[in-house]
Amino acid sequence: MYCPKCGTENPEDAQCCSACGDVLAPAPTVAEGQISKTSALAIAALVLGILSIFTCALTAIPAIICGIVGLVKIEKSGGSLTGKGFAIAGIVLPVFAFFVSFVMILLPALARTRQIAFRMVCGTNLSGLGKAMLIYANDYDDELPRAGGRGSTWAMKIPDWTAGNRYSAYGLAADGSGGTASISSCFYLLVKYAEVTPKSFICKGDHGTTEFMLSDVDVGNRELIDLWDFGPEPREHCSYSYHMPFGLYALTTSSEPGMAVAADRNPWMQSPGAEPKNISLFNPDGGRQAVKAGNAITHQDDGQNVLFLDSHVNFEKRPDCGINDDNIYTFWGGGDIRKGGMPGLGSEPQDRADSLLVHDGEGRGMPYPGGTKGRACFVADTPVWVDGELVEISKVTPGQTVGKVLCATLMPCLEQVEKVQEHGGTFECRDIVLESGNRISVVDSHCFMLDSGHWIAAQDLTSGLRLKTLSGTVGIKSVTVRAVPYVGEVYNLKVKSSEQYMVGKDAVVVRDW
Secondary structure (H helix, E strand, O other): OEOOOOOOEOOOOOOEOOOOOOEOOOOOOOOOOOOOEEOHHHHHHHHHHHHHHHOOOOOHHHHHHHHHHHHHHHHHOOOOEEOHHHHHHHHHHHHHHHHHHHHHHHHHHHHHHHHHHHHHHHHHHHHHHHHHHHHHHHHOOOEOOOOOOEOOEEOOOOOOOOOOOHHHHHOOOOOOEOOEEOHHHHHHHHHHHOOOOHHHHOOOOOOOOOOOOHHHOOOOOOOHHHOOOOOOOHHHHOOEEEEOOOOOOOOEOOOOOOOEEEEEOOOOEOEOOEOOOOHHHOOOOOOHHHHHOOOOOOOOOOOEEEEEOOOOEEEEOOOOOOHHHOOOOOEOOOOOOOOOEOOOOOOOOOOOOOOOEEOOOOEOOOOOOOOOOOOOOEEOOOEEEEOOEEEEHHHOOOOOEEOOOOOOOOOOOOOEEEEEEEEEEEEOEEEEEEOOOOEEEEEOOOEEEEOOOOEEEHHHOOOOOEEEEOOOEEEEEEEEEOOOOEEEEEEEEEEOOOOEEEEOOOOEEEEOO
16 A cells, blocks of 8 residues: 555554554445546556567567566556466566577577588598698508408498408409498598598588497497498498599598598588589689588588598588599599589599599489499480390480491490490480581480590580591580470490490490489
8 A cells, every 4th residue: 555645555453554654545346337447658668568579579678578568557546457377478478489589599509600610620530631641641551541452443332341351241252353342441440450430430510420439239249340341231420521532542641631521521412411412513713602611511512521631621612622623522634623523422533633432321323232324415316326226315225336337446245235224304404516417316324435435414514625436536516504494215235244335327426324
């Protein structure tokens, strides 16, 4: 009860004011039948409080003021005003709105900080792997880790990761030659011989990968050093790509110091947590988004951690960070070195300065165990050489012999068509006009042989390049992407014991994937 004379608050049952001694009249009550009104300020406070949630707290302060003033007036009204709950809600809701706004502002910053932390740990991992590789190379004639034996080729998985010896693990011959090995099995040599833990091969930004642990597999009482790879699904336990160790241009400690040795996963190849990117979206001369299209997926397309041969690790914001602006994720196909050719099983660096970092994963047009080597790539009326004559590719049948002559010097004799692949759909189509005046229409990422003997993807063909033919070479006059996509059936030949056949009147050599 407030004193009407001095305004001092007194107990409800007080008869005199404790401050001025004035006699206090009983608090007025709502007369019987009188209707109480809801405080307009309380209603305003509630409305403004609700609005504050959807306006990033812009109406929060007015809501709080209205709520407080409304509560005071309700208290002094002697029951003639109601809406105390509305007023309280009008005060509480803005506090909630402030909290929500704060969280919305903070979350992106926290997510960014989290990604930076992942990036730093990833870089530290690669740095440690680089040091371990040098230790390994010191014991193995300066060679960096390479699984398998002499002449081993790249495969997605090794024959037996639990084998008791390397011959069975890689499928080697008695003399140690042949067989197959994977990228992950190359990395695993550091676990066997350089005391690197499986945890060091995991980047937390690489979704779908987890640390390889013995407790998750049934290998009896064997230890990590007794195995040959990261379990039955090794690509799920290794986050990094590695310079192609099979073929002529494997790295050694005497290679160029600026060569990229390892990095985050290749963006053009499938990983456990992501599909391969479309290389056609990458433009080294484009804006930031066009460049990011060529970066690793692991770090939100911002770039990739790269381990160089001189042991330093750097976060590169472009994939063309190799020697002479070489793209570290592609092989040089004779075109723009900053873009290169699409990597695939069998792809190799084209010289000692060509970085090609790959991981065990399916890419666009890249095979995986049990699958085919790629989609069909030529329109139905494309002429191909079979049984010594030109036949439309859609009319070729299995069993026919590939070639313009039966014993071409370029290819073994009597190579037969094993299968005619046929696919329907909508495709980006390129018309390649040759200096001879003949034209070849190709879709997707089919590979052509250059006069140098190197392979180049269709999307990297440009005027002026020369293509290998059965009898020599032929120059490219122009390459045009059709404005309207090709809709219909497209075809490809699978050739027994070979990857090559010849298309067009000029007998241009192409690969069957």
